[in-house]
Amino acid sequence: MRAEPLVWLAAVLTAAALACNTNEPTKADASSATSAAQPPTPAAASGSASAAPAPDAREPRTPNELLARGAPTFVVGTSGDDLTDKKLRAQAELVRSMLFPAAPLIEDTKIDVAAGPAGWPKNPVVYGGPHVNAALAAISRQLPFEMKAGLLKLGRDTMSSDTFVLITVVPGRAADADGPGYPTFLLYAGTGTPGVAEINGLKHGSDGFLVGDAFGAFMRGDWAPDGPTGKVRPLLRVSQEREDLEHNDPVTLELRTKPGKPAGKVRVWSIRAQPNADDAPHRSAVLRGLESAAKKLGVEDLPDIDVFLYPSGELKAKLTGFAGDGHAVPYARALHMVKAPPGPDGPLEHLAAHEGTHILTHGAWGPPGTPLLGEGVAVWVSGHYGGKPLASFANKEKAPPIRALLGPDFRRLPEGETYPRAGLFVGAAVREIGLPKVREHLFGATAATWDAACAAAGTTPEKLEAASTASR
Ligand SMILES: [Zn+2]
Numbered sequence: 001m002r003a004e005p006l007v008w009l010a011a012v013l014t015a016a017a018l019a020c021n022t023n024e025p026t027k028a029d030a031s032s033a034t035s036a037a038q039p040p041t042p043a044a045a046s047g048s049a050s051a052a053p054a055p056d057a058r059e060p061r062t063p064n065e066l067l068a069r070g071a072p073t074f075v076v077g078t079s080g081d082d083l084t085d086k087k088l089r090a091q092a093e094l095v096r097s098m099l100f101p102a103a104p105l106i107e108d109t110k111i112d113v114a115a116g117p118a119g120w121p122k123n124p125v126v127y128g129g130p131h132v133n134a135a136l137a138a139i140s141r142q143l144p145f146e147m148k149a150g151l152l153k154l155g156r157d158t159m160s161s162d163t164f165v166l167i168t169v170v171p172g173r174a175a176d177a178d179g180p181g182y183p184t185f186l187l188y189a190g191t192g193t194p195g196v197a198e199i200n201g202l203k204h205g206s207d208g209f210l211v212g213d214a215f216g217a218f219m220r221g222d223w224a225p226d227g228p229t230g231k232v233r234p235l236l237r238v239s240q241e242r243e244d245l246e247h248n249d250p251v252t253l254e255l256r257t258k259p260g261k262p263a264g265k266v267r268v269w270s271i272r273a274q275p276n277a278d279d280a281p282h283r284s285a286v287l288r289g290l291e292s293a294a295k296k297l298g299v300e301d302l303p304d305i306d307v308f309l310y311p312s313g314e315l316k317a318k319l320t321g322f323a324g325d326g327h328a329v330p331y332a333r334a335l336h337m338v339k340a341p342p343g344p345d346g347p348l349e350h351l352a353a354h355e356g357t358h359i360l361t362h363g364a365w366g367p368p369g370t371p372l373l374g375e376g377v378a379v380w381v382s383g384h385y386g387g388k389p390l391a392s393f394a395n396k397e398k399a400p401p402i403r404a405l406l407g408p409d410f411r412r413l414p415e416g417e418t419y420p421r422a423g424l425f426v427g428a429a430v431r432e433i434g435l436p437k438v439r440e441h442l443f444g445a446t447a448a449t450w451d452a453a454c455a456a457a458g459t460t461p462e463k464l465e466a467a468s469t470a471s472r
Helices: 003-015 025-037 042-046 063-068 082-099 113-119 134-138 280-297 313-320 347-365 371-382 415-433 435-442 447-456 461-470
Strands: 073-076 105-107 124-127 146-148 151-154 157-160 165-170 185-190 209-213 216-225 232-239 251-255 264-270 305-310 326-329 334-338
Touching (some): 063 185, 082 105, 082 124, 280 305, 280 347, 305 347, 313 334, 334 347, 415 435, 415 461, 435 447, 447 461
Parallel strands (some): 073 124, 305 334
Antiparallel strands (some): 146 151, 165 185, 209 216
8 A cells, every 4th residue: 555655646747747858757756766765664654653753753754755644635735926826726726636635635724724733734735935925934933944935044054046946844833932833745846936847756755854946956955953942954965966057157048039129048068069169060950959949839928947967867967957858947947958969850959949948838727636637738839759759650550648648647657658649639729729829728727727727728628629539
């Protein structure tokens, strides 16, 4: 029983919606994340308090331990503006629908914070930092870190940027002079507003806390007891190798979606290469890919984007923890790509269009409700998968039904089956109902809201399925 949620957790948390690998990420990631979660768990699993060094050995230490304890209650912040609240809620809904569809989801204001730990639901999984979540704001003086828009303070480290995320199991604390106390809870928060775009895509599960940035995991550690009433302080375990990056100057390019004024900036970082020596064709390919994505998506208000180009997949995996040719980190508006042939309409241009789509849609449309639509739009925009034109996948027999791909099957089946199918489906849906309706209704829909979303778009799941089958 216990293995099942952990495997699902790992599959979704680590494989994410965005890692676009040529290999098959789900199985390997799931097994490594699951095994990584095993060693520290005996105390928590047995419930034995004998010889336990921690203040309460039964309390979960990591996300995997907390979620293994039973169904969570999702708590979403509502103290941002309407769009912020909507994006925050959609990110929580995405995870809930994939992992715990029966789990309740409540707003921060429903918690009786003044009542202390008793005022909270069981196994809380909280989304949003104190600047966007009223429950967290009410206990912010007791939290073992400080977070607000653009700032995270953790121990001796002060991090000023709106691109940091924090995933942590905050150990429970009793009432004291600093606040009413709270139970142990799992938190997904970022210094952006709301700062949680695809935060679940960051590999995590077996650390007490993890700080992420554009590279993924930046700091990992555990909370150590520090004084009375459950106070804790951070103990850092790992920090990633960054030396090359810190000695590297990025080249800034201007993104143009139409002639005339630039619509956004792209900073390209060439890892382990002289920036002006040999990467100019690669930078041009990236720019062409991003511009074509913006045009096809009809996105005109472009964010500034950081692009990291790697000489090899090995180095990319070492620095980011993600193997594969490319992946996007939407909360930091960053793309990581291994250099591929940079010619016109070539592999690097297609990869930039695909990964850029993840960044552009997050900014302009919000998070996708399913990986089917998230990846489908990216594959459709790039027009390619695995180096082949999307149209060349159109005659595949026995494609899995769309309804199955709205749920966990999408990450269960091989990427080589699901991604082209998703791209062809999105293409058919765009022809059938037009891009604005795909964006407005289908993109953010989950398996649970799919039928209603189709109806709102003036179609039915059956019509869309038929259209996508006819196009194959
Ligand atoms: Zn993708």
